[in-house]
Amino acid sequence: MKVKSICCIGAGYVGGPTMAVIAKKCPGIKVTVVDINEARIAAWNDPDVNNIPVYEPGLGEVVAESRGRNLFFSTDVDGAIDESDMIFISVNTPTKTYGEGKGLAADLKWIELCARQIARVAKSDKIVVEKSTLPVRTASTIKSILDHTGSGVSFQILSNPEFLAEGTAVEDLMDPDRVLIGGDQTEEGLKAIQALVDVYAQWVPRERILTTNVWSSELSKLTANAFLAQRVSSINSLSELCEHTEADINEVARAIGSDSRIGPKFLKASVGFGGSCFQKDILNLVYISRSYGLNEVADYWEQVIQMNDHQKRRFAKKIIRSLYNTVNGKKIAFLGWAFKKDTNDTRESAAIYVADHLLFEQAHVAVYDPKVKEEQVFVDMDYLNTRSSEENRKYIDVVEDPYEACKGAHAIAVLTEWDVFKQYDWSKIYDNMLKPAHVFDGRNVLDAEKLRKIGFQVYSIGTPS
Numbered sequence: 001m002k003v004k005s006i007c008c009i010g011a012g013y014v015g016g017p018t019m020a021v022i023a024k025k026c027p028g029i030k031v032t033v034v035d036i037n038e039a040r041i042a043a044w045n046d047p048d049v050n051n052i053p054v055y056e057p058g059l060g061e062v063v064a065e066s067r068g069r070n071l072f073f074s075t076d077v078d079g080a081i082d083e084s085d086m087i088f089i090s091v092n093t094p095t096k097t098y099g100e101g102k103g104l105a106a107d108l109k110w111i112e113l114c115a116r117q118i119a120r121v122a123k124s125d126k127i128v129v130e131k132s133t134l135p136v137r138t139a140s141t142i143k144s145i146l147d148h149t150g151s152g153v154s155f156q157i158l159s160n161p162e163f164l165a166e167g168t169a170v171e172d173l174m175d176p177d178r179v180l181i182g183g184d185q186t187e188e189g190l191k192a193i194q195a196l197v198d199v200y201a202q203w204v205p206r207e208r209i210l211t212t213n214v215w216s217s218e219l220s221k222l223t224a225n226a227f228l229a230q231r232v233s234s235i236n237s238l239s240e241l242c243e244h245t246e247a248d249i250n251e252v253a254r255a256i257g258s259d260s261r262i263g264p265k266f267l268k269a270s271v272g273f274g275g276s277c278f279q280k281d282i283l284n285l286v287y288i289s290r291s292y293g294l295n296e297v298a299d300y301w302e303q304v305i306q307m308n309d310h311q312k313r314r315f316a317k318k319i320i321r322s323l324y325n326t327v328n329g330k331k332i333a334f335l336g337w338a339f340k341k342d343t344n345d346t347r348e349s350a351a352i353y354v355a356d357h358l359l360f361e362q363a364h365v366a367v368y369d370p371k372v373k374e375e376q377v378f379v380d381m382d383y384l385n386t387r388s389s390e391e392n393r394k395y396i397d398v399v400e401d402p403y404e405a406c407k408g409a410h411a412i413a414v415l416t417e418w419d420v421f422k423q424y425d426w427s428k429i430y431d432n433m434l435k436p437a438h439v440f441d442g443r444n445v446l447d448a449e450k451l452r453k454i455g456f457q458v459y460s461i462g463t464p465s
């Protein structure tokens, strides 16, 4: 079967970039990305590609190339389902905030709604592709909903998890390490797998397209995120030991990363990982393991989250301790709010939790981030529900100029590793701060020696001070 028309439900950080790259690489396929969020779709259709809702280097150009040719953004979900041979589901699957599995399990409400909508609308056979990250065995839930429509339409469910990293999404999609496709190992299932393989094979070398059964594919995505997050927590745990022993975590990371069995990536000590995926996917793994009675497996992975929470708390406490155990009324400038550089995504960003901790101590936080809008900072703080929105607005200012953010501050905390921070005029920043002027580098991106020469008191995670 040759796919001619694809629809993707969910125009978020995954659906938007993924479909833009498929449209670019497969000009013969019509790709329609749909979402119930009208403002988001309007932003994807904004004639000025600088206003698309997802910031990713290079994404604007990719969208501009295909939009209106074979790439469309729309709120007409039913229409797009009806005319497509293949439907990707790329909706959000956050951690449940209520009921059974609260705080651990993935909330599959949006997935089920999509499945029901496809079941209601489809009049011809469809291949349904799970692009969202889902608990292992979700495909059977989707299949059960689709198979009980009584419409005579036949559905195949594939799992095709997305491994892109925000900040390098376009690069990762154009040249992926691998593409993973899981499906039923029946004749019909294998045909569906082949149809999706043929889409990716238009630009991805065939040997990098892995095919598996549907359950291995679903579980591989949770496993990949668990392993990546585990590396961050492992190096972060040792950063604390370094601070007590005069070892330097950057040197330790270089030494162990040179071992080809370990490798150099994901060994950078930091204030802690953020993002919408790592925490939610590990919590989900913990929940699934416990539901099978595998308590040791669950405990093992849960520790990765506990270490991450500890690292964020530890960073905030370090700031408070260094400022003579009180930050009440003191201005602390945050450089960065996004969960990592080169994205405007702030979900689960370490900055949110460090700010929350400092606000409990009645500090005044001035936030500057090159890509995050003011309203997003307050949405993030209000979502925590730890104080009223009025209080969040009383203690936090979002500033559009980094020098303004640092002016009159007792301390600067670097929460995101934006490259531009290295290029600032740090002498000018120093001159305009209260003394002693502190820098707490939560990403180890600044040149600590240079800053010390200017006069700053510098704390870099896991290094001797």
Ligand code: NAD
Pocket: 009, 010, 011, 012, 013, 014, 015, 034, 035, 036, 037, 040, 077, 090, 091, 092, 093, 110, 113, 114, 131, 132, 133, 134, 162, 163, 164, 165, 166, 276, 277
């Ligand atoms: P997102 O919140 O940015 O986007 C999801 C979109 O789906 C939203 O715009 C929402 O309005 C829309 N939506 C929800 N229900 C809908 C419905 N019934 N009909 C139409 N639209 C609907 O989320 P995201 O970051 O793109 O993540 C999507 C999935 O991909 C998640 O399962 C996530 O775990 C997974 N994932 C994310 C990343 C990442 O880096 N963000 C990477 C790999 C996998």
